[in-house]
Amino acid sequence: MAARRWLALSAVAVSVLALTGCAIGAGDRGSDVPHDAASGGQTLSEMRDSLEAVPGIVVSDIAGGQKPNIKGNTGYAISLEVEPGFAIADGTAFVDFVVASVWSVREGYMPNARIDIRVRTSAEGGFDVAAAAAQAGWARDVDTTPKPFSAAAIDLTDSKEQGARNRERLGSWPGDVPAAPTGMTVQD
Secondary structure (H helix, E strand, C coil): HHHHHHHHHHHHHHHHHHHHCCCCCCCCCCCCCCECCCCCECCCCHHHHHCCCCCCCCEEEEEECCCCCCCCEEEEEEEECCCCEEEEHHHHHHHHHHHHHCCCCCCCCCCCCCCCEEEEEECCCCCCCCHHHHHCCCCCCCCCCCCCCEEEEEEECCCCHHHHHHHHHCCCCCCCCCCCCCCCCEEE
């Protein structure tokens, strides 16, 4: 279990490093990326608490909000675990809630490249967050095979059609703090 957790955290770290490009030498490319909003939204800690208030959900890692990379990109990577005995019942509501929650974080830099969501479950059949993100309209579905660990990349780049749609859908940053929909998870 410790090895799997280390691998999951390593994958998150690699994703964030890829997004931030090891921000060293980033110069002024990211100087126009909004950061540390004075009001609105919520803190990173408040977001973690709201996600962990969902029955059966544990936040295993959150990375993001760092200074933009040399290309001016920044993003978030969030790893979630579904506790044994629980299942995600409404995948689209779950992905909507996670994306809106990340977008509402006012600390650090606004994500302008993507939001990576990773979900691990011990349930038979697993949960495919990529399929749920596609069904919710956030991303294209790449692999619909259920598995214990899945990931979705929510594009936020203005230069790509999907990213522009996602940014328009999210609205101004930081977004409003979303209320957790009931029934996203069930105890099995």
